[in-house]
Amino acid sequence: MIRQTSPVFRIRPPATDLRAASGKSIDIIEIKFKNKNLIMPHPSFLDEIEKSAGVTVAECYQCYRCTNGCPVARDMDIVPHRVIAYIIKGEREKVLTSTAIWTCLQCITCSVRCPNGIDIARVIETARRLSIESGLAAQRDTRLFDGLMIDSVERHGRLYELETIMRYRLSKKEFFKDTALGLDMIRKGRIGLAPHNIRDRKTLRAIIRVIKEGTGK
């Protein structure tokens, strides 16, 4: 119970001016007391992430351990522990439009080191999906490549390396990127030049399509 008259316990406005920010991206809720209203970030984004990822995010106490171990933190616009903080604060747009969620390599270092057992890599993976679904993704290369990989699996049952790389280069119009490297790889047999079709690929294709249709993609 919050006793408003208590001299020791005072409700302070949060560091960010939530009332001003609420017009932009933050969802707020107001809890009405007798003579004072408490304004808090609405936990809808936190809920969305936690439910979708199956991870409890709210337990974070900002120890920075995830950021300290992250091999690509210095390339991120929002470092991992701040991503978590923003999720708790309800900054949906800030997180989903960040490039950081796409810089992540899913190396899982943050997740295994988190003292609260928060699977940060999975949270970021979930944020990626949400950012695509909401049309907020700052970077589409990863999604494009991943989509082409799954396309290849849909067609052949296994990844057809040459086809996937060529289709990616074509859609990016990077016709001559890394050609010397590519030629050396082909010369040494380090790119699969032929597709590997599995026998049961028709069934697998149907299974993948059903799941994809569920996502509306």
Place this chain on the structure above:
Amino acid sequence: MIALSYYPGCSLASSSSFYDRSLRKVLAYYGVALNELDDWSCCGAAAAPTIHQNLTDVLAARNIALAEREGLHLLAPCSACYARSKAASLKIAGDRATRDMVNQALAPLSCTGSVEVKNVIEVFLQYVGVERIAASAAYKLGAIRAVSYYGCLLTRIMGVPSSDDTEDPTGMDVILDALGAVVVPWQYKTECCGAGSTITNSEGTAELSGRIMTMAVRAGASAIVTTCPLCQLNLDLVVHLRKNAAALPVFFLTEIFEFALFGAIEGGGRHLIPADDIERSIETPGGDHQ
């Protein structure tokens, strides 16, 4: 005679086919029979989670279902295949909703998560044993100063207990030592090589892999040893993406076995960073240079 189900994965079927041949040859030498899963498919790797969580579970479950039909434990040499399959197998065993979902999607195939998924290091340690490995090393590898590179997904699978230390694994070090190579200590055993962003962000990958390469050189190593085909490829590509940097040859663990057992490797021509110097340094059992 020990038999295992074998899930090579897409990389070992194409860009790292020499790893597949090397692995089969070495395990056959020790009497471990590999039964390749009939009609296996892609595990979904890093791509499936971007599309849908169910896709990740179902793609991995298909291979688990195939393995359960055979009733043998499953060897997955690629770290991504290993991590995806192992995580999915445990999830299917422990979570009814996931089990029902994948079985409904895959019917008539079905799985319960009863199969145990193993990586290359686990298979060597559990089914061959350090003593036998040490006794079988015919050629002297004293000139190979190796750093063992585990990468991310061998010891880091969220929610899955690792068979080795997560931060400082030693399984590969023990095997290399038993084979007679000099194991050089270093701090980059489990650093990330850049993973699946090789194509989408080659500059970033080159930076991470380049740093691992630099640290290996600084540690005084003459070779990097790994078990993951993507780690091997990303490190091997450093020779193209970091033209002026020193580059050490990057071997698969089974290739070090090939050196110790047969004195030479079959896939030498497949290495982007030439492996000739190492190959020349192998001493014959008599002690003379080959």
